Amino acid sequence: MAETLCLSDSDRSSSSDQSVPSRSNNRSLRIAEKERKKNEAEDSFVLALRYFSEGSSPCVRVLKCLIPASVVPQQAVVRAVVWLNVSKIPISTQVLFIKWVLTVFDLIDAKDQLRAIYGFIFSFITEENLCPYICHLLYLLTRKENVHLYRVRKLLELQSKLGRQPFLMHLLSLYKVFCPELVTLSIPSRIRSGFKNYISPWKSALVAVQKSNGQQVSSSISAAFTIKEKSISRKRKHCHLDLPALSSVLNKEPQSEQTSRRKMVPLVHLSSFAQMLKDMHRIELPAQMGSLLGSSLALQYLDCVQEESALLRLNFWLGCALHEEFLFCRQTSEEALQFLNNLLSAQHFLQEGFSSSDAFLYKFLNVWDGSLLRPQILGLLSNIPVIPSTQIGRLLFEPLTQLFFTSSMFFKCGLMECLNNMLLKWLTWHSVYALEDDLDISLNSHTSINITLSGFKDSVMELVHFVGRLASLGLQLEGCNTLLLSFILDFYETVCDTFLKFGLPLVVMPPPGVFYPALLATDPVSVDRLAYIMHRYKLNLTSAKSQEKQTEPQQAFHISRHTFRQFNHYLVFMVNCLWNCRMFHANTDMHVREELLHKSNVPQYWTRFDFIHHPAFTGYAVDFHQKCWPGKKDVDVNSIKQSKPWSWYLEYLFNQGFDGLKDFVHSSISRQVTAGDKLQDSQQR
């Protein structure tokens, strides 16, 4: 069989070209592969890799066509590593081989032998051409036992020779996580650039060939407690976006006598929560950290134990997968949607995001078109932890502003909802991890960024102001579209209750660009919601004020005069407009010149936005008039203004479900009926 391979290769002109293998080459190998399947797996790979020891140029082509039928036996890889040292193989071929190992890493059936020859693999690190790839491979294999001082010294030596290369820094940071006392070097907490993505095109080609061959990889996910859908058919095409199967490091099934003596229990063997609790301190994490995302049991364990190396590796894998699929590939597949949904479920379960997905999102927002996988991306965005106010503009606001103003109305609504969810999550986090002013608390278990109460308040304020600006301009662009207004009012329903519902000492009023369009809305639902929001603001402000008086001056939180003034301004305007028939008055934001108002030919323009004439309520006024005076042919809604009909009318309105209006009117307006049916108001400040 090896001869047939040799013949077919030497038939063609075997100049040392490094081009992608031709289709005819593929075909001949496929025939050979079918035969290979009959033989033992190891023999076939060994035969193919035997070209290694000969170092001939067909070796390169063979290597490039080497596509695993199902798994790659690790003995073959071990043998090849030995040959790397023993035979005279050209450097380019060595590099190619290591790249091949990295590409098929997830398909290698077990990793224990590879870990046993860790030192041998490490020795290749001194070869400058191989160094980046060896570092990557070591990163995937390293455990605590492999970290020794002489290895750290070697890496530092290399660093002084090659500079602070990212691949060296990555490996050193992993060593530091395992043995911080051995690595005293300071490593920047966010190494954004991971290992360079050189295997992606190869990997996609590999996947494409596997798909066209119709190869199936059976997955063995632990059945219990999975949060992935059970309806996934057995015919799963292997793809780098599929969550890898949860497996143990060793391939062999443990015999019953051995299990009791074995020290560590692989995670895949757990089938229930109770079992996990029993063996909590003996659990061994799998080699492929990405597989944890598919099982809620595994996530639970990871969250409890907070093992830094595991999180580091999980974030690394996640970052690579996201970068590969979305930042390098042209088309995204059906699997991308599934993958993101799984990631979202995992984040939802853990109630926090992953640092690698956050970093990916910041980059992705700059190149996103706003419609690709919109619900998933917006979902991931809402899980971002609090960003310090110094960076929030650059990281979040700038790309989002660009997207917002160039997108459809539905995107605007979606983004509003996303930012509302983000705010809700930030506030929930705050109410649980109650921050204090002089206390620095780290944002979540995964990052080392700390934040104080004032820093948190700054970030929240920045977010609210940002949304206020987007909302104002968005409403102007979309002509006060009701759907958009509804999402905006959702946001302000969250904002108005930051103090009472979440314990955050902060009150931020909506901007004029949101308040007035809502008050002048043509649908009663929006006006009712605005009334509800104003009512809640009032409760929050009065509660804050009373608290300020009760507690000591240091603890009390101080609301600025400006906020009170703004609230009062809005409140007075709203009452004047709806109740006192004093619209378009001077000294308000709605001051319009007399001449212009006369030109409009509308009589009594100052009453045109009260409860009877307001665009949102005029229909109700007409309906009420007909019900109240069914005999009257002429509809004169002004007759509702008399004292008794007025109260009936208000009752009638409130009974339509407008609880917001009811609360607002009862709390902000107290009626004093004088002779002549003049309605007065008094507002509480």
Next chain:
Amino acid sequence: VEPPDMDSSGEDINGMVEKDDAPKGPSGQKETSTADMLRIKQQMSNQCFEMEVYLNAGKNRRSCSTSEAERDYSDHISELERVKTLQFNQTLALHRMQMWHAMGEKIKTNDPEADALKVVNQRCMALCCRIKQIQQETRLLQDEITELQKKRLEMKRLTHEKMKEMEDLMSRKEHPDTEKYKAALEKGQTNLEKYKKMSIMAQNVLRGLLLACKINWLDDPKLRDVAMTLEEFPITD
């Protein structure tokens, strides 16, 4: 031989006409050229000075630091947006007032169009009622969800606290007979460290040998068994 600073029209570079009556003898030439050069030098320095003054004046006129400009820029933008919003709101109010006044007038006329309007109005009222019901439900549900999420997050926080406490306790836990065997334990540990270092070194040396001599250890079963253990230390920490 023409003096180097003359162009063909007989003017020197400063636009000054050379004196025709300058003596052209060898010694005379030398004298005039020195005087000329001194004169030219003086002129050039004057011109340079003028240019410098001009440049500085221009610089002062257009001087503006970028950070100042940026601050002004964002201030101007917010002012612009404020005024735009004001104008938009006022226009909105005017338009809506006019529109709904017209509609009100129409409804008063009691003609078929008015009846159609009334039908639409009824439908809107019914829909709004339904919307309010659903919004109420949504609000209650959302509050419930938020409470649940708070509780779960609280659980998570407590779990982490407890795990930390457990770790502290476990690290502090001492064997009951520590005092008795303290000395022996310490001696044992130092020995262990020593032998550990020795074995790691030996493993490293053996590995180095295998690599340097390019030995194919995989094909010899005994050598293979040894080579596969070079990463292990049987007694873990």
